[in-house]
Amino acid sequence: MKRREFVKKSFIITAGLNAVYCGTKKKDKIKVILLGFDGVNWPTLDPLIEKGKLPFLKKLKEESAWAYFKTFKPAKSNVVWTSIASGKTMLKHGIVDFVYLKKNGLKVPYSKSDRREPLIWQILDEHKKRSAVLNWWCSHPPDKINGVMASDFLRRMATSKPEIFHKFVNAVHPVTYYKKFKELALLNNDYLKIVKKTGLPDFDGLYKKNYPGKDISKVPVIKSYKAYARHDAYIEEVSRHLLKNEDVDFFATYFRFPDVIQHFITLFLDQEYKENLKKHLINETLTREMNDEAVLKISDLLEPVYRYMENIIKDYMEIERKKNKNTYFFIMSDHGFSLFRGGYNHYGLPDNMKAPDGFLLINGPKVRQGMIKDAGVFDITPTILNLYDLPVGKNMDGRVLSEVFQLHRTKRFKTYKLKKEGEKERDKTYDEETLNDLKSIGYINK
Numbered sequence: 001m002k003r004r005e006f007v008k009k010s011f012i013i014t015a016g017l018n019a020v021y022c023g024t025k026k027k028d029k030i031k032v033i034l035l036g037f038d039g040v041n042w043p044t045l046d047p048l049i050e051k052g053k054l055p056f057l058k059k060l061k062e063e064s065a066w067a068y069f070k071t072f073k074p075a076k077s078n079v080v081w082t083s084i085a086s087g088k089t090m091l092k093h094g095i096v097d098f099v100y101l102k103k104n105g106l107k108v109p110y111s112k113s114d115r116r117e118p119l120i121w122q123i124l125d126e127h128k129k130r131s132a133v134l135n136w137w138c139s140h141p142p143d144k145i146n147g148v149m150a151s152d153f154l155r156r157m158a159t160s161k162p163e164i165f166h167k168f169v170n171a172v173h174p175v176t177y178y179k180k181f182k183e184l185a186l187l188n189n190d191y192l193k194i195v196k197k198t199g200l201p202d203f204d205g206l207y208k209k210n211y212p213g214k215d216i217s218k219v220p221v222i223k224s225y226k227a228y229a230r231h232d233a234y235i236e237e238v239s240r241h242l243l244k245n246e247d248v249d250f251f252a253t254y255f256r257f258p259d260v261i262q263h264f265i266t267l268f269l270d271q272e273y274k275e276n277l278k279k280h281l282i283n284e285t286l287t288r289e290m291n292d293e294a295v296l297k298i299s300d301l302l303e304p305v306y307r308y309m310e311n312i313i314k315d316y317m318e319i320e321r322k323k324n325k326n327t328y329f330f331i332m333s334d335h336g337f338s339l340f341r342g343g344y345n346h347y348g349l350p351d352n353m354k355a356p357d358g359f360l361l362i363n364g365p366k367v368r369q370g371m372i373k374d375a376g377v378f379d380i381t382p383t384i385l386n387l388y389d390l391p392v393g394k395n396m397d398g399r400v401l402s403e404v405f406q407l408h409r410t411k412r413f414k415t416y417k418l419k420k421e422g423e424k425e426r427d428k429t430y431d432e433e434t435l436n437d438l439k440s441i442g443y444i445n446k
């Protein structure tokens with residue numbers, strides 16, 4: 001063999017071996033886990049971290065990139081979570097409010113059939129990646145992706161009688177997972193057991209104690225607290241089950257309790273303090289100092305709520321780190337809360353007030369720790385696509401948060417289109433239940 005030929009041949013062999021090596025080195029494959037906690041915000045979380053009440057979150061924040069997560073008005077959860085998963089504004093993705101009126105005057109909730117843009121797991125599906133997605137807003141019926149998906153209808157199984165469980169078969173894709181999810185629903189539906197296990201306060205019992213003689217069934221949001229607690233405890237178990245047992249490239253799950261609890265938390269402030277605060281809010285005489293003091297008091301009340309969140313994050317991270325070393329965690333909310341004339345809330349804000357920031361933490365092997373100066377809800381999908389070294393959507397509205405990662409990535413772009421799956425237009429049972437839910441939290445009127 002001539003020398004030149006030998007060099008050429010051995011090069012080919014080495015290159016071939018490298019290719020095989022890369023292909024089988026499964027442990028090094030990039031994986032992303034997205035954990036959504038509605039309504040979480042730094043002004044109520046940071047004081048507890050500083051007091052040493054949340055040691056795991058303290059350490060996590062120190063070891064992560066984090067940001068005051070920019071969001072937009074109307075800061076409604078279904079609108080914003082769809083922007084997070086699409087990287088696009090509401091005018092592009094089509095979910096612009098909770099409900100709309102049909103020509104015949106009937107109110108219908110915005111749902112998956114109104115969505116006009118593909119979400120991140122559909123884009124990943126196009127690139128042959130496998131996902132597990134749970135409980136996302138406006139996700140019913142679930143997308144038929146490679147992997148597992150349970151829509152935001154599934155959680156209601158935890159508050160339904162077993163006789164009607166069959167209603168939830170179409171909330172699960174593929175349907176083979178239904179049996180296991182049914183088992184988990186039967187194990188996670190007892191309110192008092194859930195309060196004990198999660199450490200969430202028995203706000204239902206506390207309200208009845210603090211407000212004797214008042215009819216809880218007439219008080220917005222808290223009247224449904226027992227159901228919300230059961231829904232999230234169930235989602236927690238389904239998520240844990242999939243995290244442990246599924247081999248996926250992308251995992252996303254969503255929890256609602258930090259938002260719903262903040263919607264009624266001011267009921268638990270000292271009565272006199274609460275009345276005084278209300279007076280100042282209505283008269284618009286609340287000073288900066290008074291605002292900060294009230295936020296600190298709310299933060300104290302939220303301690304067990306954030307501890308539950310901390311336990312979920314810690315446990316999921318431990319499960320994952322045992323299996324894979326190259327996993328990136330994106331932990332976030334969709335908005336925070338503000339004190340204004342309308343109370344302690346995140347929508348219905350006056351024109352001169354911006355949508356309250358949410359929280360964002362990014363953790364993983366090649367993450368630069370510290371504050372990200374500018375990060376918002378539109379940046380998540382482009383950033384995750386770039387992390388997988390995939391093209392970013394051409395008309396996405398966010399940017400790749402490239403300063404966060406010590407990785408070399410070239411930015412490439414592509415147009416991704418939503419492929420309609422040809423299923424029936426709307427699921428009436430889901431629509432009805434969604435309307436009832438939106439009414440009970442006060443997001444829409446009767």
Ligand SMILES: [Zn+2]
Pocket residue numbers: 039077259260263346
């Ligand atoms: Zn809310």
